[in-house]
Amino acid sequence: MNxxxxxxxxxxxIWGKKARSALxxxxxxxxxxxxxxxxxxxxxxxxxxxxxxxxMGDNKIEVYASKWWGGNDxxxxxxxxxxxxxxxxxxxxxxxxxxxxxxxxxxxxxTSNMEYGxxxxxxxxxxxxxxxxxxxxxxxDIAYLDVENYNQVIVLGARVAExxxxxxxxxxxxxxxxxxxxxxxxxxxxxxxDSQWSMDNMAVVPSSMNRLLNKRTxxxxxxxxxxxxxxTTEAITLLDGFLSGLIDSFxxxxxxxxxxxxxxxxQSYTNMLSLVVGGIAGISLLVGGIGIMNIMLxxxxxxxxxxxxxMAIGASRASIIxxxxxxxxxxCAVGGVFGLVVSALGTxxxxxxxxxxxxxxxxxxxxxxxxxxxxLGIVFGLYPAMKASSLQPVEALRxx
Amino acid sequence: MKLIELKDVYKIxxxxxxxxxxxxxxxxxxxxxxxxxxxxxASGSGKSTLMNILGCLDxxxxxxxYLDNEDVADLTNRELAKIRNKEVGFVFQxxxxxxxxxxxxxxELPLIYQNIPVGKRYDMAMDALERVSMEDRADHRPNExxxxxxxxxxxxxxxATKAPIIMADEPTGALDSRTGAHVLEILHRLHSxxxxxxxxxxxxxxxxxxxxxxxxxxxxIIMDCPREExxxx
Numbered sequence: 137m138n139x140x141x142x143x144x145x146x147x148x149x150i151w152g153k154k155a156r157s158a159l160x161x162x163x164x165x166x167x168x169x170x171x172x173x174x175x176x177x178x179x180x181x182x183x184x185x186x187x188x189x190x191x192m193g194d195n196k197i198e199v200y201a202s203k204w205w206g207g208n209d210x211x212x213x214x215x216x217x218x219x220x221x222x223x224x225x226x227x228x229x230x231x232x233x234x235x236x237x238x239x240x241x242x243x244x245x246x247t248s249n250m251e252y253g254x255x256x257x258x259x260x261x262x263x264x265x266x267x268x269x270x271x272x273x274x275x276x277d278i279a280y281l282d283v284e285n286y287n288q289v290i291v292l293g294a295r296v297a298e299x300x301x302x303x304x305x306x307x308x309x310x311x312x313x314x315x316x317x318x319x320x321x322x323x324x325x326x327x328x329x330d331s332q333w334s335m336d337n338m339a340v341v342p343s344s345m346n347r348l349l350n351k352r353t354x355x356x357x358x359x360x361x362x363x364x365x366x367x368t369t370e371a372i373t374l375l376d377g378f379l380s381g382l383i384d385s386f387x388x389x390x391x392x393x394x395x396x397x398x399x400x401x402x403q404s405y406t407n408m409l410s411l412v413v414g415g416i417a418g419i420s421l422l423v424g425g426i427g428i429m430n431i432m433l434x435x436x437x438x439x440x441x442x443x444x445x446x447m448a449i450g451a452s453r454a455s456i457i458x459x460x461x462x463x464x465x466x467x468c469a470v471g472g473v474f475g476l477v478v479s480a481l482g483t484x485x486x487x488x489x490x491x492x493x494x495x496x497x498x499x500x501x502x503x504x505x506x507x508x509x510x511x512l513g514i515v516f517g518l519y520p521a522m523k524a525s526s527l528q529p530v531e532a533l534r535x536x
Numbered sequence: 537m538k539l540i541e542l543k544d545v546y547k548i549x550x551x552x553x554x555x556x557x558x559x560x561x562x563x564x565x566x567x568x569x570x571x572x573x574x575x576x577x578a579s580g581s582g583k584s585t586l587m588n589i590l591g592c593l594d595x596x597x598x599x600x601x602y603l604d605n606e607d608v609a610d611l612t613n614r615e616l617a618k619i620r621n622k623e624v625g626f627v628f629q630x631x632x633x634x635x636x637x638x639x640x641x642x643x644e645l646p647l648i649y650q651n652i653p654v655g656k657r658y659d660m661a662m663d664a665l666e667r668v669s670m671e672d673r674a675d676h677r678p679n680e681x682x683x684x685x686x687x688x689x690x691x692x693x694x695x696a697t698k699a700p701i702i703m704a705d706e707p708t709g710a711l712d713s714r715t716g717a718h719v720l721e722i723l724h725r726l727h728s729x730x731x732x733x734x735x736x737x738x739x740x741x742x743x744x745x746x747x748x749x750x751x752x753x754x755x756x757i758i759m760d761c762p763r764e765e766x767x768x769x
Contacts, residue, residue: 141648152636445632448593449646449693450621452614529620530594533632 139462142455146463149435150470160431161471164512167421168475168505169482172497174413176483180495182406189399191269191327191335195362196395197372198231201379202356203388209354210382217378218360224367224374227266230343230355232259234313240290240339241312242300255296255337257313259346259355265291265324267359270340275307275322282321283342290318294326295336316348330492368396424471425512432464432520437535443524444532456525464517465510472509476502538605539701539732540567540590545599547585547755559585560596561755569700572724572733574746576769582755583736584705590734591624591703592616621649625694629706631686633678639689640665640674646697664696665689668722684715691722695731702726705736720745740769 150157201210211230218228234257239248247254258264262280265271273294282289290311297306297320306320318341328335346352360375362368372392379390436443443456480497487495497505527535547560559582567573577583588594589601592608601608603619611619625646626632633642643661652660665671668688678686687707694702704723708716720742727733737743749766751759759766 148636441632442634445634446645446649447617448591448620448626448632450617450649450697452617452649454614455649528594529592530588533593533628 139458142458142462143466145459146466149463150467156431157467160427160467161474163424163427164421164468164471164509165424165475165478167417167424168472168509169479170417170420171414172476172479172501172505173482173486174417175410175501176479176495176497177486177490178406178410178413179498180483180487180491180493182403182410184491184493185402185406186399189395189402192395194269194396194399195365195368196267197360197362197368197375197392198394199358199360199375199379199390199392200356201358201383201388201390203383211355211358213382214358214360214378217375221371221374224362224371225360226363227263227361229261229264229267229359230259231264231357231359232343232346232350232355233257234259234341234345234349236313238314240296240300242309245300247296247299250299250337252332252334252337255293255339257290257349258338258340259343259349260340261343263361264340264343264359267361269327270324271327272322273325274305275320277322278340278342283344286344286348287342288316288318288345288348289321289342291322291324291340292320293324293334293336293338293340294329295334296339297323313349362394365396368394421508421512425468425516428464428468428513429516429519431467432460432517433523435463436460436520436524440524440527440532440535443527444529444535447527447529447532453525457521460521460524461514461517464521465513468509468513469506472506475509476505479505538566539569539571539603540565541600541602541605542566542590543600543602545589545596545601547582547589547594548597551597558755560589563599563752563755563757565750565757565760567732567734569732570727570730572727572735572747573750574735574737574743574748575750575752576737576740576743577752578738581752583738583752585755586752587703587705587734587736591626592619593626617649621646622697623699623701625697625699625702627687627690627694627702627704627707629709631678631683631690631710633686633690633693635678638675638677639670639681639692642678642689643693643696646693650697661692661696664692667695668692682715684711684718687711687715687719688722691719695726699731701732701734703734703736706738707735708737708739708742716742744769 199214203210215228218225236254236257239246239254260278261283262278265277278289278291292306300306300311301309306323309320310317311320324336326336343355346355360371362371372394375392379392383390446456476497483495483497487493542563542565545560545563546558549557549559563586575583575586585594589596603623640661643664644657647657647660662671662674665674668691670685670688670692673681673685681689702723708719711719723733723735724745735742735746743749744763746763748762749759749769750757
């Protein structure tokens with residue numbers, strides 16, 4: 137008997153016992169759906185975290201250095217040192233902060249009225265946007281000469297530009313920050329349009345405005361941008377060495393750290409989490425498989441007489457085994473397909489509800505789940521099939 | 537030429553134990569091609585065991601069985617399945633049709649195991665049904681048919697492969713005398729076409745229609761002669 141015939145018979149027998157087949161499949165459906173949904177969710181969560189890390193700026197090293205005496209500004213020294221690391225480092229900027237008391241004003245409109253709070257103003261060099269992954273959408277960025285010449289210019293984040301200038305081009309307009317006039321020279325492209333506490337709710341002025349706004353001339357926070365992940369690790373070690381020669385524990389304090397370290401630990405954490413959760417969900421799939429074996433054993437016992445008849449009219453052991461194996465594999469495969477449909481829906485719904493993003497099970501997982509279901513059917517169907525075929529025809533015929 | 541030859545065959549259950557049963561106790565017989573043999577005996581005499589061994593449904597504990605001059609003990613499982621498929625057609629007392637399948641599907645089953653393509657298979661099965669006048673019930677399931685009709689379908693299944701031997705174990709046992717007679721008539725017609733028939737029965741009236749009578753009791757053959765010499769049964 138060929139496989140096609142066995143296949144038809146299997147379908148017939150499954151269809152003949154609809155309720156039982158459906159219940160058996162349910163075990164597989166739940167198992168497959170549990171595994172796929174759990175793993176997809178964790179992968180989605182991971183991807184979302186990684187995206188956020190990246191838009192904040194990957195390969196970004198944050199340097200904090202403060203000296204209590206002996207000249208407290210290390211900006212120039214750090215800048216020169218970074219220049220000497222030009223094959224590892226692509227940019228460096230001081231990072232200062234100013235929080236305007238009355239917001240950024242344009243005419244009668246002030247960012248103090250923004251729903252989720254007034255933006256932070258950053259003081260940075262011409263490399264600020266490079267270090268923090270901002271790109272110019274309109275106008276121009278802060279230039280080296282703006283810093284050198286104490287130009288009172290400002291580049292707005294997308295959220296701020298949208299709030300202050302809903303109907304006009306902000307470039308060339310003058311805004312007022314606590315009594316100081318700044319010319320808007322550009323607007324950054326939005327990179328985080330959906331969240332309330334948006335990374336776009338910001339503005340940047342040249343670092344030399346420190347004197348005007350903060351009444352200070354030195355910075356203690358810096359951002360160094362490395363060319364790659366590997367370069368980040370190397371640059372951290374070098375910067376640490378450089379700073380330890382500059383500042384000892386008596387004269388001040390310094391720290392060098394990168395978000396990459398967070399990303400890496402986050403990545404290994406999610407990998408572990410998907411293994412654990414996938415494993416737990418896998419147990420339910422295993423239970424589903426045992427359900428298959430149970431049903432196949434019952435089926436074999438129930439159909440002993442049928443097996444006897446088939447043997448009496450010429451079925452070989454191989455064709456009896458084939459028939460029961462195909463039956464188990466078909467139940468599992470159909471269960472697996474339904475399980476995937478359920479898990480695709482479940483993943484989309486759970487992704488929308490929990491992560492507010494559109495998730496789909498990956499192609500690899502889809503193929504894997506169906507293949508695994510079929511293997512499950514064959515593995516758990518094998519024992520009952522062997523049992524069925526090992527009977528002498530006359531013994532099987534006596535069975536009721 | 538001998539089609540079937542048994543040499544000193546034993547079938548012993550629970551051998552050596554207190555509840556030892558000798559279902560066949562040293563049986564030797566031979567049957568030629570084209571014979572119509574009735575095996576007669578009381579229930580428990582071993583006649584069904586004899587048929588199971590003759591039909592390769594069971595294996596003897598001791599002794600040799602030559603089918604078509606081939607020692608059955610030397611055959612593999614696959615070859616035994618092939619013999620049951622091609623050489624022997626079985627008709628059982630309990631019909632033994634598969635309840636989920638229609639009449640024609642039941643008749644097609646042995647042809648499926650021969651890998652005969654769909655179209656030809658259908659024609660052969662339909663032909664077999666016609667020979668037992670069951671062609672108009674082809675799409676009925678066993679539970680939609682009477683006992684006599686089911687037995688005729690079972691005969692159709694046995695003859696669909698054009699097997700040279702038909703073994704019938706109490707084929708009329710569950711039928712009333714009129715339908716029983718009809719089933720018997722079909723067997724005689726097959727015999728007249730050249731098929732070897734081995735009929736197992738406890739009923740003397742039915743056995744008396746055969747050419748040769750073998751009487752078995754307590755696992756031993758106590759009589760083996762042509763009908764004319766058998767006397768009253």
